[in-house]
Amino acid sequence: MTATSFDAFFRRVAEATGVETQNDLARILGVNRSAITQAKQRNAIPQKWLHALARDYGYSARWLESGEGPQNPGAPAAESFDVDCLQIPKVRARLCAGGGSFEVEGQTVETQPFLSPWIHRKGSPDSMVLMDVMGNSMEPEIHEGDTVLIDQSQRDILAGGIYAVGVEDTVMVKRLEKRPGGLALLSDNPDYSPIVLRGEELETVRVIGKVIWLSREYR
Template sequence: MENQFQTFFERVSSALGIKNLSELATILRVNRSSITQARKNNSVPANWLLALFRSHGLNPDWLEGSHGPKWLKPGDAVSGDFFPVPKVQARLCAGAGSFDVGNQIEDHYSFKTAWLQSKGPKDRMVLMDVFGNSMAPEIKDGDTVLIDQSQTDVFAGSIYAVGVEDTIMVKRIEKHPRKLVLLSDNKEYAPIFLSDEEMDRVRIIGKVLWICRELR
């Protein structure tokens, strides 16, 4: 009997550079238990194939083991070893909020294409500098963070770039009944509570995936 799940996993691994089932769960944005169940049942849910097509341009038929092109959207294919990610002028505040929100690109930094593709759509990635110490010690003043702008669904405890009215900041986010809570790692900073009525002031810019720090 053909191992449908194993074929799917091997093809996703070869295309996106993932190494294990945990990374597969991250790409699909599902729980590891869902991966375990699919492997046990030797099945691949159709919505996983659709998700990989939408986010990375992978051909669902090819993923299932059929012949045909690997990529259906050529612009999303891994066309080189490295991909330039833009760094924008805007800065994220690890504090009360930054008014420095310009989206002008000031430089590009190259990342391994396969690694970016394993995290999300490479053309939705952006780099931003951080100032302030409200997220210390995890994120410090002067750090640069990589943000996936396609990941705007809130997973409790994860770190996001978030805009509140005309300011932008970096915070952990939790959903509570009828409110959103923006949390700082530095306990000297109080949580920010946003009620249902204030939700239209909030925009999730994207999830923080990676941190770069220059030694001083």
């Protein structure tokens, strides 16, 4: 086996999972960002990371670690890419991380492939949709220009969850928090005050779905 290089490992993980930053890697592994930094400094990859990635994404732990052997030894030939992936629609509507977006058109503009085992573990693929984000109210978690994956079957409000939410004619991306007799729409950016809805205002709210993944293109 060839010597493990963290940088080469990260490139393979990016190829296999679509992550773009070390923060993304920390998130999918469920570890602190400092753990990624330490692994990079040691130039060593914990075996439990390899096993977790192999389990969740269907790739060979050996290939992830060293680049040797097949990427997915259990898969058929190369044409399996289309078989093992599902196309998720991206719609024209944009989520506002700010005051609200009036761009709510649900027309599909393109589709993006996701590994079928992964997307099924995350929720209901038939109810998923991709949307772009505009505004900075959810920074540093979500930036303007990010694309988020929303599962419209997940509408139950869980503490700390990020949701696409419609209020009257606008659509936003916010953390939702149940309050006595009301609902709070929270931003991660401290420059934005919470939006608290009560009484008849709650009739104007619709939870579109839970944000379960995001991607970011660096410019």
